[in-house]
Amino acid sequence: MTQQNFTKLTIGIVLILSTWACNPNANEPVQEGIDKELEKVLIAASSGKGKEFYMLPASIDFNKIPQDPKNPITADKVELGKLLFHETGLGMTPQKASSYQTYSCATCHHSKAGFQACVPQGMGEGGTGFGVSGETRTIKSDYKATEVDVQPIRTPSAMNAAYQPNMLWNGQFGATHFNENTQASWTKGTPKENNKFGFQGIETQAIAGQGVHRLGFNPNFFFNRPLYRDLYAKSFDLKTLNDPVQSVINVGLAIAAYERTLLSNEAAFQRWLKGEYSALSESQKQGAILFFGKAGCYQCHNGPSLANMEFHALGMSNLTEGSYGRNVVVNAGSEKAEHKGRGGFTGKAADMHKFKVPQLYNLKDSPFYGHGASFTTIESVIAYKNAAVPQNKNVPSSQLAKEFKPLQLTQDEIQNLTSFIKEGLYDPNLKRYVPQALPSGLAFPNNDAQSRKDLGF
Known part of the structure; x- marks a missing residue:
């Protein structure tokens, strides 16, 4: 190598090192034109707040997770x-002894279904089986419908329920936010009466x-299991285990x-x-641009959980009794208050047929959509909203949301939007929210004989 070439090589190395020293992030993914376009529509959709407006906190960053002041995390x-x-083990008060300690909260909200049920109608006591993701749960042979x-x-x-101060499709649970001054609807002797405790x-x-x-609830169930007893004592006054009301409240x-920490913060x-621009595919980025732009999805699905606390009528069908493929729905008659949406809780004519806007993460884990499970694919929901032709003839046109109008999306745009919602909003690691075992040693999320077999317990 000549002296001249050696000098050029040395200068080149110095320049590279100098550039690296001034730009320690040089190895990070480069933001391309489509990323800048997506960031631009995010700024507009968030009224100037930008990407941070949509970021979910870490599940252990309690200070950033929305919480009830009366229940600090x-x-x-x-x-x-x-x-x-x-x-x-908390399934202690079944109508039939054959179902004793066979069901839990997670029976209808389990991780393999994106904390949904993977069936059109969640089934607690009286259900049997699990399948792979909860899809085969059905009625036990010794139970009437x-x-x-x-x-x-x-x-x-x-x-992502932490972003919902009122819960259920009609928002009936929670004493705050939209439920302030709704005490007349907190019917004594019904679950709604629990709003009297003042929690979210x-x-x-x-x-x-x-x-x-x-x-x-049985105090001995806790007292006889050291882990439960110790965790309870660190969270509440241990003496309250003997108080039949306060113990239920504390549970x-x-x-x-725990539910407030169920955040899909590892989705693409x-x-x-957070700057990992290669996390989304080209199609998913195009879909996101549509979501926060032309398609107008953000008008209702906005914020960290891509939901808001509003109620809208979109004319979707209610859950009805009968066959939904391999699943059978029971006790879902047309006169149920739940089918009236927000109006079934408030009794107000203006609220009839209006249902709470749902969050959109991990939808592909449970193939039923809409409050009545009337859709079985994400693409079909998008196509429905694109056409804006109501399913439910009982919903007056005057009740339909102003946002429910034809979107004029092409088939390619529907495909890109589907890709963003189905894959871009999918967190593949929800098992991090599941315990390895229970202090009781029982199977979960279900503990009936068929579920134990399906789950390998």
Whole structure:
């Protein structure tokens, strides 16, 4: 090598090192034109807040997770709630002894279904089987349809619920936010009465759900299991285990604390928001640009969970009794209050047929969509909204949301939008929210004989 070439090589190395020193992020993915376009529509859709407006916090960053001031999140409380949420041992008050300790909160909200049920109608006591992702759960042979614990509406997701101060499709749980001054609807002797405790929706639902879904409480169940006893003592006054009201409240508060940490913060879109621009495919980026732009999805699906606390009528069909493929729906008659949406809770004519906007992460884990499970693919929901022709003839056109109008999307645009919602908003690692085992040693999320076989317990 000549002296001249050596000098040129030396200068080149110095320049490279100098550039690296001034730009320590040189190895990070480069933001391309489509990324800049997506960032631009995010800024517009968030009224100038930009990418941070859509970022979900880490599940252990309690200070950034929305929480009820009356139920501060702690690590011990979350751990207690995680165990109790999956604890089939709490299935202590079934109508039939054959179902004793065979079901849990997670029966209808489990990780393999994106914390949904993977069936059109979640089934607690009186159900049997699990399959791979909950898809084969059905009615036990010794149960009549009227004896099974089911709801007349599709089970909503527990994912990203921290951003919902009022819970359920009609928002009936929670004493705050939209439910302020709705005391007249907190009917005594019904689950809605639990709003009287003054908690937000997640806490109220977790308290009320114990009675609704035939879960029981026995102080000895905790006292005889050191892990439960210790976690309870670190989260609440241990003496309250002997208080039949406060103990149920505390169990609910622990479950709610855990539920608030169920955040899909490892989804590809979340990674893109943090600068990993290769996390989304080209099609998913195009779909996101449509979502936050031309398609107008963001008008209702906005913020970190891509939902808001509004209620809209989109004319979707209600859950009805009968066959949904391999699944059978029962106790879902047309006169159920749940089929009236927000109006079924408030009684107001203006609220009839209006349902809460759902969050959109991990939808592909459970193939039923809409409050009535009337869709079985994400693409079909998008096509429905694109055409804007209501399914439910009982919903007056005057009630339909102003946003429910033809979107004029092409088939390619529908495909890109589907790709973003189905894959870009998918967190593949929800098993991180599941305990390895329960202090009771029982199977979970279900503990009936067929489920144990399906689950390999």
